[in-house]
Amino acid sequence: MGLQLYNTLTRQKEHFKPLHPPYVGMYVCGPTVYGDPHLGHARAAVTFDVLFRYLQYLGYRVRYVRNITDVGHLEGDADEGEDKILKKARLEKVEPIEIAQRYTALYHKAMDALGVLRPSIEPTATGHIAQQIAMIQRILERGYAYEVNGSVYLDVEAYRKAYPYGILSGRSVEELIAGSRDLEGQSEKRNPWDFALWKRAEPSHLMQWDSPWGRGYPGWHIECSAMSIHYLGVPFDIHGGGLDLIFPHHEAEITQAQACYGEEACHQARYWVHNNLVTIEGQKMSKSLGNFITVEEIFTGTHPQLSRGYPPMALRFLILQAHYRSTLDFSESALLAAYRGYLRLMTAYRRLMEVRPHVYSSFPVKAWREKVFAALDDDLNTAAALALFFEQTEDILKLRRQELFLTQEDLDSLQKTWKEVLLDILGLQPDAHVKWQQWERAIQLLLNLRREARSNKNYALADLLRDELDRIGVKVLDFPDETLWEMHP
Ligand SMILES: [Zn+2]
Known part of the structure; x- marks a missing residue:
């Protein structure tokens, strides 16, 4: 069997075969550090944490790169609006780097609490300006970008003469034309659907660097192409992120990689993996709807929609109880049910470790273990895997009460599966909420x-x-x- 992953690029589940086994390169878009980590951050981080853990469990040597975006991500997610970090810095009257470092620290604290392992490499966009400039230069040399007044744009019309465009999102240029707004300040683009690789900075702009085109700052999309390729080569194995990043961000990444390296870039990554989003009681989570929930508010219970605080493992469990490609609908009752489920499995785990072996076994263990791993292999179906553990909790009480029995060999196998899957792969911590x-x-x-x-x-x-x-x-x-x-x- 082996691991299968749903590839957004081909719109089907595919057997996972790394390009250079036993090595696996995985890049996941990290946070833009200008605000408190929220449920969306938690879901993406936990999803790819489980993939990272499972790949390692399967024996791969994984280089997991997850970046920090600390410049260039504009409010409109495209080429409009103010830089999110600069805006926050202006509002709070502090340096942009203070904003970036404060929210990077809060992100780490929240993800550590959720049991998310740190990536192998966590590059910042501001720390890799040279790599971004080099990539832009090469795209210019190959004729897929143009410079205007100190800004550089990717030339989508030139690109699509050589390569199919819109391959990840399935959007046609005609749709882009219909959806493009020609905002003020974008008039220097040849076409409104071209996107910025480098933007000229006014002298008063707080974040700017020297470049062959004058002082400026990078576009958000080029950061991820440059950092992923710098550390993983091109193409690499897995590129991950939230579903909302497919367009324009990930489409732009593929375009940049192929504009820079040609056919050999092969869509920048072999497998494009996307986690679905979090809704709040059926609604999109947004600041304007007042249902925006940060991770810290869940831990402390300070959000108006919550009656109490919940331990981080309750939230991790809630995330794992949905398949990563399904929407995760958040509500306090769902969180409470997840907390209850987490405690039930941890109680069973504790009891299982106390069971003593017997001369015969009352039920087969091997077939159950195979089902658990088949669920994980099936596009990381953590929901199905957890359901199999729930099925066993009654039997474990009976094992503990010596109403059912297992031989030493079966007991070892069962205890091993519980530990490996719940603790090592799903990252649940039995003692996280109490000593x-x-x-x-x-x-x-x-x-x-x-x-x-x-x-x-x-x-x-x-x-x-x-x-x-x-x-x-x-x-x-x-x-x-x-x-x-x-x-x-
Ligand atoms: Zn990214």
Whole structure:
């Protein structure tokens, strides 16, 4: 079988075959660092974190590059409006680099909390101006760009005479013509659908660099082409990002790569992988609708639509419970259900580690393990994989209670699958929300006191302890021979 990924470029699932095994090069568009990390950031980061972890689990040596956009991303996502970072810096009366570094740090903090591994390389756009200028120069030399008044634009008309344009998004130039607005300041373009590779900067512009065309700054799209190709070569294996980046950003990247390197660039990357977006109770998430939720607001419960805070693993679990190509609809009830599901699996995990082996097995383990990996291989279907774990939680309680049995070999295999998939590949942390060992000892202590009270026929105290434990999220399960416990939200 092996891993299959849905390739946006070919619109089908394809077997994943790296260009230079065992090496895999993966580039994912990182954040534009001008605001707090939000649900959209979390979903993209967790999606590609799972892909990064799974590729490594499969034995590949992965170089994962995820950039920081700290210049050139304009408000309109195209060539219009103010630079997002400059605007924030102007509003807050600080240097652009202060904005970039503050929000880079907040992004790291939020993603670390979510258990997202850091990429192998995290290049900044401002740190790679030379590579961007070199790429633009080569595109100019090959005749697919033109310079006007110190700005350089990609010449879409010249490009499409040599290469098909719109191949990733499926947009035709006719659609682009219909959708293009000829805004003021864009009149220097030959065609409104040409896009900026380099923009001239006025002397007052706070971020500018020397270039062969005078002082200026790069366009957003060229940054990602230049940084990905610099670290991964061209073509490389996987280019990822959110669905909203397909056009214009990723279409522009492919255009630039082929304008620069010709046919050999081969669409810049072999597999273009896109995660779907987050909606909030069925609506698009946006600042103007007031339903914009940051990751920090979920952790602290400070958003007006939330009644309480949730641990990072509840959010990670919510993201994993949807297939990455489906929309993820966020609501507090969905988050609470995810938290409940996370605790249920972590309780089962803890119990499974306490199971003792037997001389025979009550049920087969190998077939189940194969189903779990088949789900992951099927375009990273984390939702289907988690469903298979849920199916086992009842049996694990029975294993722990010695009502079902596994041989040492089967038990080892089952424990290994739970650990490898839930912890190593899906990145769930069983002890992320509490210090488990301290917590367990404290609960055991209370349960011992309760047993003591019951043996002294002090049932009022025993019941009080049970109810108080329930209030802090610990459910007590009495069996004739012993007492177990589990957590609820
Ligand atoms: Zn990008």
